[in-house]
Amino acid sequence: xxxxxxxxxxxxxxxxxxxxxxxxxxxxxxxxxxxxxxxxxxxxxxxxxxxxxxxxxxxxxxxxxxxxxxxxxxxxxxxxxxxxxxxxxxxxxxxxxxxxxxxxxxxxxxxxxxxxxxxxxxxxxxxxxxxxxxxxxxxxxxxxxxxxxxxxxxxxxxxxxxxxxxxxxxxxxxxxxxxxxxxxxxxxxxxxxxxxxxxxxxxxxxxxxxxxxxxxxxxxxxxxxxxxxxxxxxxxxxxxxxxxxxxxxxxxxxxxxxxxxxxxxxxxxxxxxxxxxxxxxxxxxxxxxxxxxxxxxxxxxxxxxxxxxxxxxxxxxxxxxxxxxxxxxxxxxxxxxxxxxxxxxxxxxxxxxxxxxxxxxxxxxxxxxxxxxxxxxxxxxxxxxxxxxxxxxxx
Numbered sequence: 001x002x003x004x005x006x007x008x009x010x011x012x013x014x015x016x017x018x019x020x021x022x023x024x025x026x027x028x029x030x031x032x033x034x035x036x037x038x039x040x041x042x043x044x045x046x047x048x049x050x051x052x053x054x055x056x057x058x059x060x061x062x063x064x065x066x067x068x069x070x071x072x073x074x075x076x077x078x079x080x081x082x083x084x085x086x087x088x089x090x091x092x093x094x095x096x097x098x099x100x101x102x103x104x105x106x107x108x109x110x111x112x113x114x115x116x117x118x119x120x121x122x123x124x125x126x127x128x129x130x131x132x133x134x135x136x137x138x139x140x141x142x143x144x145x146x147x148x149x150x151x152x153x154x155x156x157x158x159x160x161x162x163x164x165x166x167x168x169x170x171x172x173x174x175x176x177x178x179x180x181x182x183x184x185x186x187x188x189x190x191x192x193x194x195x196x197x198x199x200x201x202x203x204x205x206x207x208x209x210x211x212x213x214x215x216x217x218x219x220x221x222x223x224x225x226x227x228x229x230x231x232x233x234x235x236x237x238x239x240x241x242x243x244x245x246x247x248x249x250x251x252x253x254x255x256x257x258x259x260x261x262x263x264x265x266x267x268x269x270x271x272x273x274x275x276x277x278x279x280x281x282x283x284x285x286x287x288x289x290x291x292x293x294x295x296x297x298x299x300x301x302x303x304x305x306x307x308x309x310x311x312x313x314x315x316x317x318x319x320x321x322x323x324x325x326x327x328x329x330x331x332x333x334x335x336x337x338x339x340x341x342x343x344x345x346x347x348x349x350x351x352x353x354x355x356x357x358x359x360x361x362x363x364x365x366x367x368x369x370x371x372x373x374x375x376x377x378x379x380x381x382x383x384x385x386x387x388x389x390x391x392x393x394x395x
Contacts, residue, residue: 010100015037016193022107024115027085033195058079092107117144124137124182166178228312239281243272260284286314321364323374324359341369344389374387
């Protein structure tokens with residue numbers, strides 16, 4: 001027994017399930033099941049031949065030779081079409097250049113005059129199901145005959161497959177239906193093939209499903225704060241998106257505030273498993289004050305909505321113009337300061353005569369060009385003419 005187990009574990013070309021049981025099928029009808037062939041080795045396998053030792057089974061659509069790369073799997077559809085009543089058992093043989101050049105799969109089914117019991121639907125396909133999650137499908141077992149049928153037991157084939165519903169033994173009256181729930185919870189990525197076989201009526205329900213490896217999306221840092229940014233200017237910060245456990249495709253990005261934008265990527269984009277993608281966020285405050293926002297990324301990750309907090313403060317810059325001049329050579333008590341937006345056309349901006357030879361104008365606006373001139377005032381209140389003007393452009 002030990003030697004046989006070691007030999008089995010060393011097989012390069014493997015098959016799941018290891019055998020197929022089709023149950024009872026009415027003569028003239030067909031049933032399909034799926035075999036999964038996997039190359040578990042490190043070298044390419046070429047399947048050169050596949051044959052049955054009988055005529056009631058076939059595998060339509062299979063093209064030979066078939067090449068499987070290392071680690072690759074393929075699905076083979078097997079059809080049972082009974083031509084007579086009674087049990088039929090055959091041997092399916094795959095020939096290849098694998099370490100086990102001959103792979104045998106036992107296949108059997110029963111031809112019947114009428115279907116003892118039917119299932120609706122007759123087969124179940126779960127499609128793609130993320131690893132670790134559960135998908136559930138329903139089926140109805142119906143006795144369409146005029147006599148009672150006893151379900152004596154149930155055999156479930158397929159990794160991650162479970163069934164809830166009847167307890168056994170169960171007597172099903174003529175015309176009665178029995179509901180069942182079949183669940184698929186894949187523990188690893190890849191295609192699985194299985195079945196639910198009910199003993200008594202020999203009813204078989206083929207199953208297929210694919211476990212998908214869905215990644216987890218994360219962002220570093222989880223929040224961005226731009227601090228103070230002048231109104232009208234921009235600031236940028238970077239966040240790094242990473243995928244773990246599988247590749248993730250980001251399909252959309254939504255920003256709750258128009259003060260924030262994204263640059264550096266085109267949507268949709270994919271973050272490969274174990275890799276990272278930089279994402280640049282731009283803050284462009286339109287008004288002074290605090291601005292808060294949220295970046296929401298939608299993806300096919302196991303966490304389909306990833307949110308990142310954004311914050312920044314818009315600051316209105318206060319500009320001022322500092323003026324100074326040489327003192328008058330005459331006897332004066334002070335000076336007046338004049339300003340205009342056109343040279344030669346001024347208005348006084350100091351409220352009273354200023355004895356200082358400097359002045360700070362705190363009432364200027366961004367983007368405006370000003371012209372300044374000063375006059376001297378003596379003790380009699382007489383005012384001199386304008387000094388030579390100076391031009392100041394505020395950013």
